[in-house]
Amino acid sequence: MASKKLFDYQQLQTELNQLLESLQSGEMDIDDAIKAYKHGQEIIVQLSDYLKTAQNTVTKLTKDFSN
């Protein structure tokens, strides 16, 4: 099994929610808010692309379980 890093949808979704909460708290200055907004948009694009394009892979284990 390859040890590639899998796309962590949940982590990005959590990051997006935290970012929205920080923005809504009103404690962020406008420069940071604009940066957060842009970052939020980037995350949403990544998540949407993932949902639209990601395919599942099935690997059949080579082990023979009858032996």
Next chain:
Amino acid sequence: MPQSDAPGQGLEVLVLSVSEFVDLLNQTLEFAYPRVTIVGELSNFRVSKNRWVYFELKDEQASIKCFGTVYMLPGPLEDGLLVQISGAPRLHPAYGFSINLQTIQPVGEGSLKRAASLLETKLRAEGLFADERKRLLPYPPQRIGLITSGQSAAYADFIKILSQRWGGLEVMLADVQVQGEVAPVQIVRAIEHLNQQAQPPDVLVITRGGGSAEDLAAFNNESVTRAVATSRIPTLVAIGHEIDLSLAELAADQRASTPSNAAELLTPDKRRELEQLGGQVARLGVVLRHLVASEQELLEIIYIKLTESLHNKLIRASQELATRQQLLVALAPESILQRGYAIVRSGGKIIRSGRQLQDQQQLEVQLSDSHVTAQVEDIRLQ
């Protein structure tokens, strides 16, 4: 040593010792019937030293002895159960004929249910089905260990629904038989194998479609049930039936009613997720617009305050200027002359003291509206 005898008509008769006969019979049995499968009713079932199993298998007319170990048992058994056994027939030199057991399974719905009930009682007492043992499954998992038959409709359904709902998942398929004699061993090995992977899956899904009580017997097997319960990886067992839960389902961290339902429980629906993302885009925009509006409002307030402050400073400066201007005007020589004062000069120089003067000296006197020439006549110093 076999010996021949020739009674009467010259036919040779093989004479054997008892041990030789037993050996010969066993050789014959091994050659002719290396493995037999028999169905019968369990009778005189007993376990010795927690290891050896003895019972008789019988029907209306006959009864045979059977011998095996507890490791071959599918779970607790009791007299009266209808079972199917497989094993090797042997004639023991001391204890007589028996079947050396290889497998034993209850058969028939009644026996299967009774055996499952006995096992359930035993395992429940051990706490295998306790709620506090249940773990939450990752949602969605990234790697799924799927234990099922790769040729089954259950497999196809699970993969299809999984793909419809979510993407980017890795499914590690352990292709096993899910019914029949070998199913329990294969399922247990698959569970162990997946648990031993260097990068183990996040969840194990053990699934098959519906079937008869005999088809589903592997999921009421003690080894399978224990393997599900002791898996370090959280387990989801989905057997396609609605009545009577199997013991493997009871032992699993979560159960699903069908293979498709298992895929649904493991993953969010990506269509709904996309809708929610659309909502988050809108929310992000609203929040930023709100922030910008607040910032603009703040800037306007600052501008107003700045303007007010500047205006006030200008007024104050203007008032100050007017005051100074008035003072300046008041202090101007012309104003002083208008009040009745005069400037006295002599030879173009301003005379500030009588000591600068002499009698008869010519003076120029400047009044507010004219210049007068005068002469000093008397000097009185003060």
